[in-house]
Amino acid sequence: MTVQARDLVTRYKLPQITVMFWVLKIAATTLGETGGDMISQTLKLGYVDATLLFLAILVVSLLIQLR
Numbered sequence: 001m002t003v004q005a006r007d008l009v010t011r012y013k014l015p016q017i018t019v020m021f022w023v024l025k026i027a028a029t030t031l032g033e034t035g036g037d038m039i040s041q042t043l044k045l046g047y048v049d050a051t052l053l054f055l056a057i058l059v060v061s062l063l064i065q066l067r
Contacts, residue, residue: 015021032054040050 036047036050036054039045039053040047043050045053
């Protein structure tokens with residue numbers, strides 16, 4: 001690897017945005033909205049309680065992942 005090529009590799013530390021990025025972003029947004037609506041309406045929790053439930057799930061999953 002030449003010095004110039006190595007320079008380019010270290011300069012750009014962000015991943016490239018590809019088609020797969022957009023597919024995953026749209027899927028995550030759609031599934032998140034659908035899941036939130038399903039939980040809030042099926043369990044009759046309301047939007048605030050469903051939001052708190054999903055926030056708790058997020059915090060627990062982050063703690064597990066970072067552990």
